[in-house]
Every structure is written in structure tokens, then in C-alpha cells.
Amino acid sequence: MNKASRLFCPALITPKNAVVKQTEQLSRSQKLLTELGLVKSGSNGTYQIMPMAQRSVDKLVDLVQSNMQLAGGQKITLPILTPTNLWKKTGRLDGDISEFYMVRDRSGKQFLMSPTHEEAVTAMLATTSPISYRQLPLRLYQIGPKFRDELKTRFGLMRAKEFLMKDMYSFDVSEEKAGETYAIVSAAYDRLFKQLEVPFVKVNAATGMMGGSVSHEYHYISPVGEDTLLQCSSCGFAGNSEVLDVKPESPVSCPSCKGSDLKEVRGVEVAHTFVLGDKYSKPLGATFLNTSGKPQSLVMGCYGIGITRVIAAALEVLSSEQELYWPCLLAPYDVCLIGPKQGSKEQSAAELIENELLSKVGKLCGHQELLHDDRKELTIGKRLLEAKRLGHPLTIVVGAKAAQQDSPLLEVHLSKGEKLELDINEALKLVAEHSQHKKNLLNCSFLQDKEEYISQSAGQQH
Template structure:
């Protein structure tokens, strides 16, 4: 729907920025991948109950791709010979993925169709592939700090994806479907899959304060090696002109899942709360009710505010609730439901003779009474904080919330 779509587009912009800083080039892979490619990599041999498969009019079979390792590797394999000089290649896309889940649930959290950012990297050697892994991981760390939702990064099993090194990013939430082991003494965290989930001893600090929490997996990184490039013949020409298998990595972020689970973690029963950079609008402005006795003078204030706000936070970040036929209370309720970071109300008190005040609702429950210039200052401060986050100046307090993890020993 339009409101959430705005948030999705902001997240896409944020991810684009971070991927491009990590040397990523955006591409677009077909949704349909011939099953023949998956046969070559052996990935049709396991449990395929989650795959949507479709045949075209000629009988050729395709997967509605749940992931694109085969597609991108086959594409790279069929391009003109790649020279070592052209590497590393870091290709990514943002698009729909499909998984025929037995139990889809929690809306966007586990849907059969979902939006993913998937990056595939191609290097000359395991060593440079590890450099790439560090660089992309750093971009992930930066992104998740920019979102200001506490996250844990854990060592993970490589599973059906294969490869030698893997990390998961989790949001801790009771609705999470993964079990994480977290140490309250040193902050260490790991996926229960790769640890002994019966133990309470922390493998890092040896304290006995390891306990289970639930996590929502929002991102995953893999060092894949030659698992896909070998069977699909994706090679490059080395310094002596000889073809050699490309060394790959893949890096996913669940775009719609990040959004849904961030809202889940941040919100209360009373109020939706968004990561600062993902709120659909920064400011909601509610003017006087039609027919109220303050309508005319209050509208003058409203119009003045509209102009100033447009300049401060950008017109596209301003939601003007001009349904004047509704009471302020009714519109304020809608605004609370949508969880705007700042909601400004121009009511009767905005036009009183002595010390006129705007009502300002800050996401998180605070309600302030401010004069116009104070209100505008608050909006400007919000915009400044956003700009600062976008520039990568993430708060130290966020940094300390991140559990020290095996990943940091990379």
C-alpha cells in the first residue's frame, strides 16, 4: 500500500547507497531460472517442496527463483572472457523472490513472495574473496547501524547455499523463528544451529550466562568459493591467460522483512514506530476543523507552517492531513496509527492571544506545546539527524548494542 511503499523505497535507496559504496553495480536478473541450471549445481536434489516451478509453452521448466546464484553465475559464464583486471565484480539486484512456504505468516515477515537485495561477488582467489567479504560485511554493518534497530550478527551454518563462511544478521524479537544463543556477560551471540543449544557456557568468555533468545534473520552473507562457478563453468583469465574458476560470495538482505521486523521490534501496542530513515513521512501537519471558530486564523498559521516545513524537511516529507471535515482528534488518532516521527497540530491554542502554542507529538509518546519557531527548530533537528545518519554518522550507543560475535574475529 502507498504508505509502506514509501518506506520500502527509502530502504531501497539506503541499500543502494551502501551497496554502491562497497563497489556494487546494480543489475536485474530474470525471475524465471531454467531448472536445468539448478540440476547442474545439484540444488534440485534436496527438499524442493518450497520451490514454485512452471513450464512454458514449449515444456521447458523454470523455477520462480528463490535465489539467483545459478542465474548470475550462468550469466557471467556466458559473457566474453573476463580478465583478472576486471575483477572483483560485485553485482546486486533488488527484486521479488519466491518461496512456497508451508506456513506463511506475520504478513511481510514470512510471505511467499518477498523483496530481497541479493549481491553476488566474483573474485580471482579465496584471499581476495575474503577481502570482498569484509568489505560487503562492513557495508551491512553500516546499513544496520543507520537503521538504529538493535541487531546481532552471528556465525551461521551455510546450509543449502554451501560455502565456507557465513554470517547472519538478526533482529531479536519474540516473533523470531530462529533460536540464538546470547551471552549477557560479554555480548557474544551465535546461532543455536552451530552451537550446542543445551549449554549455558559462553564459548567466548566462559561465563555461564549464555541463554536463548528468538531472532528474525534479516540478512545473510556467504563466502561460496567455487561451488557454483565450477559446475557452471564461470571462469576468468589469469595473468598467464589461463581460465580459472571464479571465487564467489553472496549477500542477501530481506528488504520487506527488514521493514516488517523493524516495525515489530520498535512499535508498541498503541503506536507504530519506524526507523528514522524509513518513516514514510517525517512530519504530519493537522490543521483546524472546518467550521470551528478558530478556523480562519488557524489556517493562516497552517499555511505559514506549510511553507516553512516544505523548506526545512522537503515537501515530499510532509504529509498534510487536509481532511478538514474530520475533527482534530480523529486525525490525530490516524497519525498515531501511522507513527509519524513528528505530528504538528494547529488547533485553538495556536491562535490564542497570549503565548500561542502548537501541539507537537513526537513518535514515542512525548507531547509538547511549542511556539512556531520552537516547533520548526525541532523539525530542523530531525532533518539534521537524518542527514547525519545518511552520511554514515551512526550513534556510538548503537555500536555498543551490537553483540561481539564470532564474526568480529574474522
């Protein structure tokens, strides 16, 4: 079980009359995360993730991994340092490289601190080439830090110089097979974003510096988003303006329903998928032996999810100015339990209830998901205020009314401000319901054709 008294959560205390030098633009989620001690600012544009936020990151990593595994993914780890000569071969070093960190080793050899790994993973396969068509498809993914020397870091984890990404690279025998892989991984992305319960839009995207033919972006809609999207108010279809080929003066119609009511919204890009073809495999010589034993270029796709950005953007969309609100599966804890204050007259009677709840709630939601605010030197009010700002899905207060002999009552606070007065069994029922909702999300019970879907993805591996 987790005790608040032991939790390293370095809240930012700014003296009332202090002059705060604003070094970067803050979003409300970033402001709350920093003030509450979940994230600390490192050097400009880098962030230190504190234990409570790390729990959320770890939960998202687990969720992403389970979806990647279902889509036939195999996890690998590639070095952060990629020799720049690989990027020379694919021509990407000739593009705009102002956002890349370059380092030299003592012999003068130059490396990129990789912002993405197409070259590295393709070169790795090239050194094992030719592989047999029988080994394909291959879907390799990793989760690790990525680097980008942003001119303007903004909104904390949403646009930082170092961030956590999941990147998958797929290798197939043909365009057609690469299309099948694309459909399977895209379905895994759709499923993941539904599990997070944050409204998202999926847009057809321009392929940009990645090259390739087909591409989609996943966006959370928020005023702090950096991309301008056009969304159809009839069917919800969204596209970015470059793809929709918007010209001033000429009316645009929705490519999906032909409706004409398209409005501009701002999007935060949280994931991106590409069919790459042989853009990387050809120059780097990554081949396979086809059925007639002839070497042929591998057909690739790549698939990214900004792990830390998903969390920051989800919080930005869901939270208020005063309180965080987490996607159910990403909340650091499910339940926060606040006991009576030291020396209060209800202390001994209420502590009996508190102990009973510690064991029963822990059993229902898992002891790791329970945060016990055992800082009894603090008033209930002070601890409750903090719990509400942190946005725990359920906060249970064992206060004066819990000491009533005949009918002990608990105060239960739900995130988004709802407050209930319940007896012990009713409170436990809420905890059980919350745990069940999480299970349903993890099992994707929102998918009607789940059985069919999962057998389809699993079948693709063989």
C-alpha cells in the same frame, strides 16, 4: 506536498460484532499495517503494498543501494524465471525443492520462479567467460521479488510467499580476495543496520543449502522470530544453537569472552552473507584468465537482505500494540501537520498559522516529507488519533491555541507518546533537529573511522 485527503490508504474497518476468520497468525506490526491501510492481504501469503508503506520500502531500497554502491556494487536485473536445468547442474534440484515455484512454458521447458539467483548470475558470467583477472573483483547486485512456497505463511511481510530482496553476488580471483570482498560487504551491512537504529545481532551461521565456508546472519530479536539464538549477557555475542554445537547437559561457554551466561532469544533473520567458493562457478563453468593466461574458477560470495522483511521486523521490534514506530530513516513521512476543523471558531486565525507552517516546515524537512492532513471535515481528535497510530516522527497540531493573538501555541506529538506545547519557532526547531538527525545517519556520522572506511571501500574497486 502530500495531502491526506488524496492519499490512498484503505483502512480495514471491521464491524464491532463481526466474526473474523483468522486465516493466518498475525503479529502486532502486521495487524497495525493492515488496519491502518498500509498493507493489504492479497491471496494467502501475498501482500499488496499501499502508497504510504511503499514510501518506506523505497527509502530502504535507496539506503541499501547507497551502501551497495559504496561497497563497489553494480546494479543489474536478472530474470525472475531461471531454467531448472541450471539448478540440475549445481545439484540443488536434488535437494528439498518443495518450497520452489516451478512453471512450464508452452514448449514444456521448466523454470523456477527464483528464490535466489546464484545459478542464474553464475551462468550469465559463464557465457562471458573467460574474463580477465583485471576485471575482478565484480560485485553485482539486484533488488527484486523472490518466491518461496511457504507451507506456513506467517506474520505478514515477515514470512510471505513473495517478498522483496536485495541480493549481491561477488566474483574474485582467489579465496583471499573473496575474503576481502566479504569484509567490505559485511562492513556495508553493519553500517546499514546501524543506520536503521534497530538493535541487531550478527551471528556465525551454518552455510546450509548455499554451501561454502564462511557465513553470517543478521537478526532482529523478537518473540515472533523463528530462529533460536544464544546470546551472551556479558559481551552480547550471539550464535545460533546449531553453530554453537549445543548439547543438552553440557554447559556452553561464550566463544568470544568465555562467559557462561548464555540465554536463549528468538531472532528474525533479516540478512545473510556467505563465502561460496567455487560451488557454483565450477559446475557452471564460470572462469577467468589468471595472470599466466590460464582459465580458473571464479571464487564467489553472496549477500542477501530481505527488504520487506527488514521493514516488517523493525516495526515488530519497535512498535507497541496501538502505535507504529518507524526507524527514523524509514518513516513514510517526517512530519504530519493537522489544521483546524472546518467551521470551528478558531478556523480563520489558525489557518494563517497553518499556511505559514506548511511552507516553513516543508522547507526544513523537504516538501515530500510533509504530510498535510487537510481533511478539515474531521475533528482534530480523530485525525490526531490516526496520526499517532501511524507513528509519524513529528505531528504538529494547529488547533484552538494557535489562534491566540499574542502567543500562538502548537501541540507537537512525538512518536512514543510524548506531547509538547510549543510556539512556532520552537516547533520549527524540532523539525530542523529531526532533519539534521536524518542527515547524520545518512552520512554515518556515528562511524568514528568513517573517512578511512569509505576510502577503503572505494579503493577496493580499482
